[in-house]
Amino acid sequence: MNSIRRTLKLANEAEPMSREQYSYESWALGTIKGMVSIWADDTYRGEPLKGHNRNRWAKEVLERIKELHQVFEEVKR
Secondary structure, three states: OHHHHHHHHHHHHOOOOOHHHHHHHHHHHHHHHHHHHHHHOOEEOOEEOOHHHHHHHHHHHHHHHHHHHHHHHHHHO
16 A cells, blocks of 8 residues: 555656656556455455355455555545
C-alpha cells in the first residue's frame, strides 16, 4: 500500500494532464487492478476455498479494501 500511496501523491504533485501524471496514475491503477484480481480469486495456493476458509478470506479481502480506501482518503487531502 505504501507504493500506491507514494505513486498517487506523485501523480497529484505532477503537472495536470502531463505525461508524468498519466504515468503515475496508470501505474497505481494497474497495481490496484492486479491486487483486486488476486483478492477475487477463490483459490488459495491452488486449492479451492471452502466454508470457513472462504469466510476468513473474504474478511481479509475486506480489510485490504478498507486499507486501500484509507490510502485514497489520505492522498485526496
